[in-house]
Amino acid sequence: MRLFDPHVHMSSRTTADYEAMAAAGIAVVVEPAFWLGQPRTHAGSFADYFASLVGWEPFRASQFDVRHFCALALNPREANDDRIAADVVALLPRYLAKDGVVAVGEVGYDEQTPAEERWFAEQLELARRFDLPVLVHTPHRDKKRGTERSLALVREIGLPPQRVLIDHNTEETLPLVLRAGCWAGHSIYPNSKMDEPRMAALVQQYGGERVLINSAADWGISDPLKVATTVAEMRARGIAEEVIATVAWDNPVAFFSQSGRLDLEAGDATGNAFAGNTVRRG
Protein backbone atom coordinates (compact mmCIF):
# COMPACT_ATOMS: atom_id res chain seq x y z
CA MET A 1 0.00 0.00 0.00
CA ARG A 2 1.27 3.47 -0.93
CA LEU A 3 1.32 5.74 2.11
CA PHE A 4 1.08 9.52 2.46
CA ASP A 5 2.56 11.44 5.41
CA PRO A 6 0.63 14.73 5.39
CA HIS A 7 2.70 16.46 8.08
CA VAL A 8 6.40 15.77 8.43
CA HIS A 9 9.29 18.23 8.90
CA MET A 10 11.78 16.66 6.52
CA SER A 11 14.21 19.59 6.82
CA SER A 12 15.15 18.09 10.19
CA ARG A 13 15.72 14.57 8.84
CA THR A 14 18.62 12.84 7.16
CA THR A 15 18.77 11.07 3.82
CA ALA A 16 18.78 7.79 5.79
CA ASP A 17 15.29 8.76 7.01
CA TYR A 18 14.13 9.30 3.43
CA GLU A 19 15.52 5.91 2.53
CA ALA A 20 13.72 4.23 5.44
CA MET A 21 10.47 6.03 4.67
CA ALA A 22 10.57 4.97 1.03
CA ALA A 23 11.24 1.39 2.10
CA ALA A 24 8.24 1.56 4.46
CA GLY A 25 5.99 2.57 1.55
CA ILE A 26 5.78 6.33 2.16
CA ALA A 27 5.48 7.75 -1.34
CA VAL A 28 4.30 11.31 -0.71
CA VAL A 29 5.00 13.81 2.07
CA VAL A 30 3.74 17.29 2.88
CA GLU A 31 6.13 19.43 4.91
CA PRO A 32 4.40 22.34 6.60
CA ALA A 33 6.48 25.38 7.49
CA PHE A 34 7.17 25.53 11.21
CA TRP A 35 10.00 26.74 13.36
CA LEU A 36 13.55 25.42 13.07
CA GLY A 37 14.24 24.23 16.60
CA GLN A 38 15.07 27.72 17.80
CA PRO A 39 13.45 31.05 16.99
CA ARG A 40 14.69 32.94 13.92
CA THR A 41 15.69 36.55 14.38
CA HIS A 42 15.46 37.80 10.77
CA ALA A 43 12.56 37.68 8.31
CA GLY A 44 15.15 36.85 5.65
CA SER A 45 15.73 33.48 7.33
CA PHE A 46 12.16 32.64 6.36
CA ALA A 47 12.78 33.59 2.73
CA ASP A 48 15.59 31.02 2.59
CA TYR A 49 13.46 28.48 4.46
CA PHE A 50 10.54 28.89 2.05
CA ALA A 51 12.89 28.69 -0.95
CA SER A 52 14.31 25.46 0.47
CA LEU A 53 10.81 24.00 0.85
CA VAL A 54 10.04 24.62 -2.84
CA GLY A 55 13.48 23.65 -4.17
CA TRP A 56 16.11 21.78 -2.25
CA GLU A 57 13.88 19.57 -0.12
CA PRO A 58 11.75 18.28 -3.06
CA PHE A 59 15.00 17.42 -4.84
CA ARG A 60 16.39 15.64 -1.79
CA ALA A 61 13.16 13.61 -1.55
CA SER A 62 13.14 12.81 -5.27
CA GLN A 63 16.43 10.95 -4.93
CA PHE A 64 14.50 8.35 -2.94
CA ASP A 65 11.37 8.41 -5.12
CA VAL A 66 9.49 10.28 -2.40
CA ARG A 67 7.32 13.16 -3.64
CA HIS A 68 7.68 16.24 -1.47
CA PHE A 69 5.13 19.05 -1.26
CA CYS A 70 4.88 21.83 1.28
CA ALA A 71 2.58 24.19 3.14
CA LEU A 72 3.86 27.70 3.87
CA ALA A 73 3.04 30.10 6.69
CA LEU A 74 4.29 32.02 9.67
CA ASN A 75 3.96 29.45 12.46
CA PRO A 76 2.08 30.23 15.69
CA ARG A 77 5.16 30.29 17.89
CA GLU A 78 7.13 32.83 15.90
CA ALA A 79 3.93 34.80 15.28
CA ASN A 80 4.57 36.12 18.78
CA ASP A 81 7.78 37.87 17.72
CA ASP A 82 6.60 41.30 16.61
CA ARG A 83 10.10 42.14 15.38
CA ILE A 84 9.66 39.76 12.43
CA ALA A 85 6.01 38.63 12.15
CA ALA A 86 4.70 41.33 9.79
CA ASP A 87 7.72 41.02 7.48
CA VAL A 88 7.37 37.24 7.27
CA VAL A 89 3.68 37.41 6.41
CA ALA A 90 4.51 40.05 3.79
CA LEU A 91 6.84 37.50 2.14
CA LEU A 92 4.14 34.88 1.86
CA PRO A 93 2.19 35.98 -1.25
CA ARG A 94 5.31 35.60 -3.36
CA TYR A 95 5.93 32.05 -2.19
CA LEU A 96 2.31 30.87 -1.97
CA ALA A 97 2.06 31.23 -5.76
CA LYS A 98 4.71 28.60 -6.41
CA ASP A 99 4.53 25.01 -7.63
CA GLY A 100 4.65 22.41 -4.87
CA VAL A 101 2.79 24.61 -2.36
CA VAL A 102 -0.39 22.68 -1.57
CA ALA A 103 -1.66 24.54 1.53
CA VAL A 104 -1.19 27.45 3.91
CA GLY A 105 0.25 26.11 7.16
CA GLU A 106 1.01 25.55 9.94
CA VAL A 107 -1.11 28.39 11.25
CA GLY A 108 -3.05 28.38 14.51
CA TYR A 109 -2.64 28.89 18.22
CA ASP A 110 0.26 27.96 20.46
CA GLU A 111 -0.07 29.98 23.68
CA GLN A 112 -3.35 31.49 22.43
CA THR A 113 -2.11 35.07 22.45
CA PRO A 114 -3.64 38.06 20.62
CA ALA A 115 -0.63 38.15 18.27
CA GLU A 116 -1.18 34.50 17.34
CA GLU A 117 -4.84 35.20 16.66
CA ARG A 118 -4.06 38.20 14.47
CA TRP A 119 -1.65 36.30 12.21
CA PHE A 120 -3.82 33.17 12.21
CA ALA A 121 -6.73 35.27 10.91
CA GLU A 122 -4.62 37.14 8.35
CA GLN A 123 -3.24 33.90 6.98
CA LEU A 124 -6.72 32.37 6.71
CA GLU A 125 -7.49 35.34 4.46
CA LEU A 126 -4.33 34.61 2.46
CA ALA A 127 -5.53 31.03 1.98
CA ARG A 128 -8.76 32.35 0.57
CA ARG A 129 -6.93 34.75 -1.74
CA PHE A 130 -4.62 32.04 -3.08
CA ASP A 131 -7.37 29.43 -3.20
CA LEU A 132 -5.38 27.07 -0.97
CA PRO A 133 -6.54 24.73 1.82
CA VAL A 134 -5.22 25.36 5.33
CA LEU A 135 -3.31 23.20 7.82
CA VAL A 136 -4.02 24.27 11.41
CA HIS A 137 -1.70 23.44 14.32
CA THR A 138 -3.45 23.07 17.68
CA PRO A 139 -1.74 23.88 20.97
CA HIS A 140 -0.30 21.16 23.18
CA ARG A 141 -1.31 23.01 26.35
CA ASP A 142 -4.98 23.87 26.87
CA LYS A 143 -5.65 21.90 23.69
CA LYS A 144 -9.41 21.56 23.87
CA ARG A 145 -9.94 25.28 24.33
CA GLY A 146 -7.42 26.06 21.58
CA THR A 147 -9.17 23.69 19.19
CA GLU A 148 -12.57 25.25 19.92
CA ARG A 149 -11.14 28.70 19.32
CA SER A 150 -9.54 27.54 16.04
CA LEU A 151 -12.84 26.15 14.79
CA ALA A 152 -14.61 29.34 15.82
CA LEU A 153 -12.10 31.53 13.96
CA VAL A 154 -12.42 29.43 10.81
CA ARG A 155 -16.19 29.86 11.03
CA GLU A 156 -15.92 33.58 11.66
CA ILE A 157 -13.60 34.14 8.67
CA GLY A 158 -16.01 32.07 6.59
CA LEU A 159 -13.63 29.50 5.13
CA PRO A 160 -15.46 26.34 4.02
CA PRO A 161 -14.70 23.67 6.66
CA GLN A 162 -13.78 21.09 4.01
CA ARG A 163 -10.79 23.28 3.12
CA VAL A 164 -9.41 23.15 6.68
CA LEU A 165 -7.35 20.40 8.31
CA ILE A 166 -7.12 20.70 12.11
CA ASP A 167 -4.05 18.81 13.31
CA HIS A 168 -2.62 17.15 16.45
CA ASN A 169 -6.01 15.85 17.62
CA THR A 170 -6.72 13.71 20.68
CA GLU A 171 -9.70 11.70 21.95
CA GLU A 172 -11.20 14.95 23.25
CA THR A 173 -10.83 17.10 20.14
CA LEU A 174 -11.50 14.66 17.28
CA PRO A 175 -15.30 14.66 17.68
CA LEU A 176 -15.35 18.50 17.78
CA VAL A 177 -13.40 18.73 14.53
CA LEU A 178 -15.47 16.11 12.71
CA ARG A 179 -18.71 17.77 13.85
CA ALA A 180 -17.46 21.12 12.47
CA GLY A 181 -16.96 19.53 9.04
CA CYS A 182 -13.16 19.97 9.01
CA TRP A 183 -10.55 17.27 8.39
CA ALA A 184 -8.84 15.86 11.49
CA GLY A 185 -5.10 15.13 11.60
CA HIS A 186 -3.32 13.07 14.26
CA SER A 187 0.40 13.26 15.01
CA ILE A 188 1.69 9.90 16.18
CA TYR A 189 4.69 10.31 18.49
CA PRO A 190 6.93 7.86 20.36
CA ASN A 191 5.88 9.12 23.79
CA SER A 192 3.56 12.13 23.64
CA LYS A 193 0.40 13.41 21.93
CA MET A 194 -0.94 10.23 20.31
CA ASP A 195 0.30 6.67 19.87
CA GLU A 196 -0.54 3.79 17.53
CA PRO A 197 -2.97 1.82 19.77
CA ARG A 198 -4.96 4.92 20.73
CA MET A 199 -5.08 6.00 17.09
CA ALA A 200 -6.30 2.61 15.92
CA ALA A 201 -8.99 2.74 18.61
CA LEU A 202 -10.13 6.15 17.34
CA VAL A 203 -10.46 4.80 13.80
CA GLN A 204 -12.45 1.86 15.16
CA GLN A 205 -14.75 4.28 16.97
CA TYR A 206 -15.15 7.07 14.38
CA GLY A 207 -14.29 5.36 11.06
CA GLY A 208 -11.94 6.78 8.45
CA GLU A 209 -13.91 9.64 6.98
CA ARG A 210 -11.90 12.95 7.15
CA VAL A 211 -9.39 11.29 9.53
CA LEU A 212 -5.64 11.60 8.75
CA ILE A 213 -2.47 10.37 10.45
CA ASN A 214 1.03 11.82 10.36
CA SER A 215 4.43 11.49 12.01
CA ALA A 216 5.05 15.27 12.35
CA ALA A 217 8.67 14.19 12.70
CA ASP A 218 10.89 17.14 13.55
CA TRP A 219 13.81 18.03 15.82
CA GLY A 220 12.16 16.64 18.91
CA ILE A 221 11.83 12.98 19.83
CA SER A 222 9.88 11.69 16.85
CA ASP A 223 9.82 8.95 14.24
CA PRO A 224 9.25 9.52 10.50
CA LEU A 225 7.91 5.97 10.11
CA LYS A 226 4.86 6.53 12.34
CA VAL A 227 2.37 6.47 9.46
CA ALA A 228 3.64 3.01 8.53
CA THR A 229 3.66 1.72 12.13
CA THR A 230 0.13 3.04 12.70
CA VAL A 231 -1.06 1.30 9.53
CA ALA A 232 0.47 -1.92 10.88
CA GLU A 233 -1.36 -1.45 14.19
CA MET A 234 -4.69 -0.84 12.43
CA ARG A 235 -4.14 -3.95 10.32
CA ALA A 236 -3.27 -6.02 13.41
CA ARG A 237 -6.60 -4.99 14.95
CA GLY A 238 -8.47 -6.15 11.88
CA ILE A 239 -9.52 -2.73 10.61
CA ALA A 240 -10.65 -3.13 6.98
CA GLU A 241 -8.01 -2.45 4.32
CA GLU A 242 -10.25 0.05 2.59
CA VAL A 243 -10.58 2.06 5.81
CA ILE A 244 -6.81 1.99 6.28
CA ALA A 245 -6.31 3.17 2.68
CA THR A 246 -8.82 5.97 3.27
CA VAL A 247 -6.88 7.22 6.28
CA ALA A 248 -3.34 6.74 5.00
CA TRP A 249 -3.76 7.71 1.35
CA ASP A 250 -7.17 8.78 0.01
CA ASN A 251 -7.87 11.45 2.63
CA PRO A 252 -4.60 13.36 2.32
CA VAL A 253 -4.79 13.13 -1.49
CA ALA A 254 -8.36 14.48 -1.43
CA PHE A 255 -7.56 17.24 1.03
CA PHE A 256 -4.43 18.61 -0.65
CA SER A 257 -5.86 18.12 -4.16
CA GLN A 258 -8.07 21.08 -3.34
CA SER A 259 -4.97 23.19 -4.06
CA GLY A 260 -4.98 22.09 -7.70
CA ARG A 261 -1.22 21.58 -7.29
CA LEU A 262 -0.88 18.04 -5.94
CA ASP A 263 0.67 16.74 -9.14
CA LEU A 264 1.58 13.13 -8.37
CA GLU A 265 2.76 12.36 -11.91
CA ALA A 266 5.97 14.28 -12.55
CA GLY A 267 9.43 13.47 -11.16
CA ASP A 268 9.47 15.70 -8.08
CA ALA A 269 7.04 18.20 -6.61
CA THR A 270 8.35 20.89 -8.89
CA GLY A 271 8.13 18.69 -11.96
CA ASN A 272 11.80 17.82 -12.32
CA ALA A 273 12.44 14.44 -13.78
CA PHE A 274 15.43 13.21 -11.83
CA ALA A 275 17.76 10.99 -13.82
CA GLY A 276 19.05 9.36 -10.65
CA ASN A 277 22.79 9.11 -10.78
CA THR A 278 25.43 10.26 -8.40
CA VAL A 279 23.74 11.84 -5.42
CA ARG A 280 23.18 8.51 -3.78
CA ARG A 281 26.80 7.65 -4.42
CA GLY A 282 28.59 7.02 -1.11
Added chain:
Amino acid sequence: MSDPAAALAAILRQRRPEAFATWLADASLAAGASFDRTAFELAFAGAGRRFGTDTIGGGITLTGASGRAWSIAGWGLDDAARALLVLGAVAVIPEAAQPGFVDDLYRAGASRERRALLRALALLPDPQRFLATALDACRTSTLPVFEAIACENPYPAECFPKPRFNQMALKAVFTGIAVDRILLLATRRSGELARMAADYAAERRAAGRPVPADLALLGAP
Protein backbone atom coordinates in the same frame (compact mmCIF):
# COMPACT_ATOMS: atom_id res chain seq x y z
CA MET B 1 13.46 33.30 -36.36
CA SER B 2 16.22 35.32 -34.74
CA ASP B 3 14.06 37.28 -32.28
CA PRO B 4 13.91 34.92 -29.29
CA ALA B 5 10.76 36.48 -27.81
CA ALA B 6 8.89 36.03 -31.09
CA ALA B 7 10.17 32.46 -31.39
CA LEU B 8 9.10 31.56 -27.85
CA ALA B 9 5.68 33.15 -28.31
CA ALA B 10 5.23 31.18 -31.54
CA ILE B 11 6.04 27.90 -29.77
CA LEU B 12 3.56 28.56 -26.96
CA ARG B 13 0.83 29.78 -29.33
CA GLN B 14 1.23 26.68 -31.46
CA ARG B 15 1.46 24.12 -28.62
CA ARG B 16 -1.03 25.61 -26.13
CA PRO B 17 -3.21 28.04 -28.09
CA GLU B 18 -5.93 28.46 -25.45
CA ALA B 19 -3.60 28.83 -22.49
CA PHE B 20 -1.48 31.27 -24.47
CA ALA B 21 -4.40 33.51 -25.41
CA THR B 22 -5.70 33.89 -21.84
CA TRP B 23 -2.20 34.08 -20.36
CA LEU B 24 -1.21 36.98 -22.57
CA ALA B 25 -4.21 38.91 -21.31
CA ASP B 26 -3.28 38.18 -17.66
CA ALA B 27 0.39 38.82 -18.23
CA SER B 28 -0.09 41.99 -20.29
CA LEU B 29 2.98 43.17 -18.41
CA ALA B 30 5.10 41.40 -21.02
CA ALA B 31 4.05 43.92 -23.64
CA GLY B 32 2.90 46.86 -21.55
CA ALA B 33 5.00 49.90 -20.78
CA SER B 34 4.28 49.90 -17.05
CA PHE B 35 5.74 46.94 -15.21
CA ASP B 36 3.50 45.31 -12.60
CA ARG B 37 5.80 43.31 -10.37
CA THR B 38 2.99 41.46 -8.57
CA ALA B 39 1.30 40.39 -11.80
CA PHE B 40 4.68 39.34 -13.15
CA GLU B 41 5.46 37.17 -10.11
CA LEU B 42 2.08 35.43 -10.25
CA ALA B 43 2.46 34.71 -13.97
CA PHE B 44 6.07 33.58 -13.51
CA ALA B 45 5.29 31.26 -10.60
CA GLY B 46 2.15 29.85 -12.26
CA ALA B 47 3.61 29.22 -15.73
CA GLY B 48 3.97 25.48 -15.13
CA ARG B 49 0.37 25.09 -14.10
CA ARG B 50 -0.70 27.07 -17.16
CA PHE B 51 1.41 25.42 -19.85
CA GLY B 52 2.57 22.14 -18.33
CA THR B 53 6.10 20.82 -18.39
CA ASP B 54 6.16 18.89 -21.68
CA THR B 55 9.44 19.40 -23.50
CA ILE B 56 9.59 21.53 -26.63
CA GLY B 57 11.43 18.83 -28.60
CA GLY B 58 12.22 18.89 -32.31
CA GLY B 59 14.83 20.99 -34.02
CA ILE B 60 13.94 24.32 -32.47
CA THR B 61 16.82 26.71 -31.92
CA LEU B 62 17.09 30.17 -30.43
CA THR B 63 19.65 32.84 -31.21
CA GLY B 64 21.24 34.45 -28.20
CA ALA B 65 22.74 37.86 -27.58
CA SER B 66 26.07 36.64 -29.01
CA GLY B 67 24.45 35.75 -32.34
CA ARG B 68 24.97 32.02 -31.78
CA ALA B 69 22.03 29.65 -32.16
CA TRP B 70 21.49 26.59 -29.97
CA SER B 71 18.83 23.94 -29.55
CA ILE B 72 16.15 24.33 -26.89
CA ALA B 73 14.63 20.91 -27.55
CA GLY B 74 15.09 19.98 -23.87
CA TRP B 75 13.28 23.03 -22.49
CA GLY B 76 9.83 22.58 -21.00
CA LEU B 77 6.91 24.65 -22.23
CA ASP B 78 7.01 26.30 -18.80
CA ASP B 79 10.65 27.26 -19.44
CA ALA B 80 9.59 28.89 -22.70
CA ALA B 81 6.82 30.83 -20.96
CA ARG B 82 9.08 32.00 -18.14
CA ALA B 83 11.86 32.99 -20.55
CA LEU B 84 9.33 34.99 -22.54
CA LEU B 85 8.18 36.75 -19.37
CA VAL B 86 11.73 37.62 -18.36
CA LEU B 87 12.55 38.95 -21.82
CA GLY B 88 9.44 41.11 -21.60
CA ALA B 89 10.30 42.39 -18.15
CA VAL B 90 13.90 43.17 -19.04
CA ALA B 91 12.64 45.16 -22.03
CA VAL B 92 10.70 47.53 -19.76
CA ILE B 93 12.61 47.86 -16.48
CA PRO B 94 15.60 50.21 -16.19
CA GLU B 95 18.88 48.75 -17.36
CA ALA B 96 20.63 49.28 -14.03
CA ALA B 97 17.91 47.36 -12.18
CA GLN B 98 17.98 44.30 -14.45
CA PRO B 99 20.77 42.23 -12.84
CA GLY B 100 19.26 42.71 -9.39
CA PHE B 101 15.82 41.83 -10.71
CA VAL B 102 17.02 38.57 -12.27
CA ASP B 103 19.09 37.62 -9.23
CA ASP B 104 16.16 38.26 -6.88
CA LEU B 105 13.89 36.08 -9.03
CA TYR B 106 16.52 33.35 -8.92
CA ARG B 107 16.93 33.49 -5.14
CA ALA B 108 13.20 33.28 -4.49
CA GLY B 109 12.63 30.73 -7.25
CA ALA B 110 11.29 27.22 -6.99
CA SER B 111 13.44 24.68 -8.85
CA ARG B 112 11.79 25.02 -12.23
CA GLU B 113 11.75 28.81 -11.96
CA ARG B 114 15.49 28.77 -11.32
CA ARG B 115 16.03 26.43 -14.25
CA ALA B 116 14.07 28.62 -16.62
CA LEU B 117 15.99 31.74 -15.57
CA LEU B 118 19.36 30.07 -16.08
CA ARG B 119 18.32 28.78 -19.48
CA ALA B 120 17.21 32.26 -20.51
CA LEU B 121 20.36 34.13 -19.41
CA ALA B 122 22.10 33.90 -22.77
CA LEU B 123 19.06 35.49 -24.42
CA LEU B 124 19.23 38.66 -22.34
CA PRO B 125 20.95 41.81 -23.60
CA ASP B 126 24.57 42.08 -22.52
CA PRO B 127 24.39 38.74 -20.71
CA GLN B 128 27.71 39.22 -18.91
CA ARG B 129 25.79 41.40 -16.45
CA PHE B 130 24.07 38.30 -15.02
CA LEU B 131 27.28 36.44 -14.26
CA ALA B 132 26.86 36.50 -10.45
CA THR B 133 23.54 34.65 -10.73
CA ALA B 134 24.99 32.05 -13.08
CA LEU B 135 28.01 31.46 -10.83
CA ASP B 136 25.75 31.10 -7.81
CA ALA B 137 23.83 28.40 -9.67
CA CYS B 138 27.05 26.43 -10.10
CA ARG B 139 27.26 26.08 -6.32
CA THR B 140 23.88 24.38 -5.99
CA SER B 141 23.48 20.72 -5.10
CA THR B 142 20.02 20.60 -6.67
CA LEU B 143 21.13 18.74 -9.76
CA PRO B 144 18.37 19.84 -12.15
CA VAL B 145 19.31 23.46 -11.36
CA PHE B 146 23.02 22.82 -11.92
CA GLU B 147 22.23 21.08 -15.20
CA ALA B 148 20.26 24.10 -16.38
CA ILE B 149 23.37 26.26 -16.32
CA ALA B 150 25.98 23.63 -17.20
CA CYS B 151 24.20 21.69 -19.95
CA GLU B 152 22.74 22.65 -23.32
CA ASN B 153 23.41 26.27 -22.41
CA PRO B 154 25.93 28.52 -24.20
CA TYR B 155 26.15 30.92 -21.25
CA PRO B 156 29.12 29.42 -19.35
CA ALA B 157 31.35 29.09 -22.40
CA GLU B 158 30.47 32.60 -23.51
CA CYS B 159 30.65 34.41 -20.16
CA PHE B 160 32.47 32.48 -17.41
CA PRO B 161 36.03 33.39 -16.45
CA LYS B 162 38.40 30.47 -17.00
CA PRO B 163 38.67 29.17 -13.39
CA ARG B 164 34.89 29.16 -12.98
CA PHE B 165 34.33 27.42 -16.32
CA ASN B 166 36.89 24.77 -15.38
CA GLN B 167 35.26 24.17 -11.99
CA MET B 168 31.84 23.86 -13.61
CA ALA B 169 33.10 21.37 -16.19
CA LEU B 170 34.76 19.24 -13.51
CA LYS B 171 31.64 19.38 -11.31
CA ALA B 172 29.62 18.16 -14.29
CA VAL B 173 31.86 15.10 -14.63
CA PHE B 174 31.86 14.63 -10.88
CA THR B 175 28.04 14.53 -10.74
CA GLY B 176 27.76 12.06 -13.60
CA ILE B 177 26.76 14.49 -16.33
CA ALA B 178 27.88 13.57 -19.86
CA VAL B 179 30.62 15.96 -20.98
CA ASP B 180 29.13 16.43 -24.43
CA ARG B 181 26.20 18.25 -22.84
CA ILE B 182 28.48 21.23 -22.13
CA LEU B 183 28.05 23.56 -25.09
CA LEU B 184 31.06 25.12 -26.84
CA LEU B 185 33.47 23.14 -24.69
CA ALA B 186 35.99 23.09 -27.54
CA THR B 187 36.29 26.89 -27.30
CA ARG B 188 37.24 26.70 -23.62
CA ARG B 189 39.73 23.80 -23.48
CA SER B 190 42.98 24.73 -21.80
CA GLY B 191 46.09 23.24 -20.28
CA GLU B 192 44.69 23.91 -16.81
CA LEU B 193 41.40 22.08 -17.55
CA ALA B 194 43.38 19.16 -19.00
CA ARG B 195 45.48 19.01 -15.83
CA MET B 196 42.40 19.05 -13.61
CA ALA B 197 40.86 16.22 -15.67
CA ALA B 198 44.07 14.19 -15.48
CA ASP B 199 44.28 14.70 -11.70
CA TYR B 200 40.69 13.61 -11.31
CA ALA B 201 41.36 10.46 -13.35
CA ALA B 202 44.38 9.70 -11.13
CA GLU B 203 42.26 10.22 -7.99
CA ARG B 204 39.65 7.77 -9.29
CA ARG B 205 42.26 5.17 -10.18
CA ALA B 206 43.92 5.51 -6.78
CA ALA B 207 40.54 4.90 -5.12
CA GLY B 208 39.92 1.84 -7.26
CA ARG B 209 36.97 3.50 -8.94
CA PRO B 210 36.19 3.61 -12.66
CA VAL B 211 37.28 6.66 -14.62
CA PRO B 212 34.38 8.19 -16.60
CA ALA B 213 34.90 7.30 -20.25
CA ASP B 214 34.22 10.83 -21.45
CA LEU B 215 36.59 12.52 -19.00
CA ALA B 216 39.18 12.66 -21.75
CA LEU B 217 36.94 15.07 -23.65
CA LEU B 218 37.82 17.77 -21.11
CA GLY B 219 41.49 17.48 -21.86
CA ALA B 220 41.72 16.72 -25.56
CA PRO B 221 43.03 19.75 -27.47
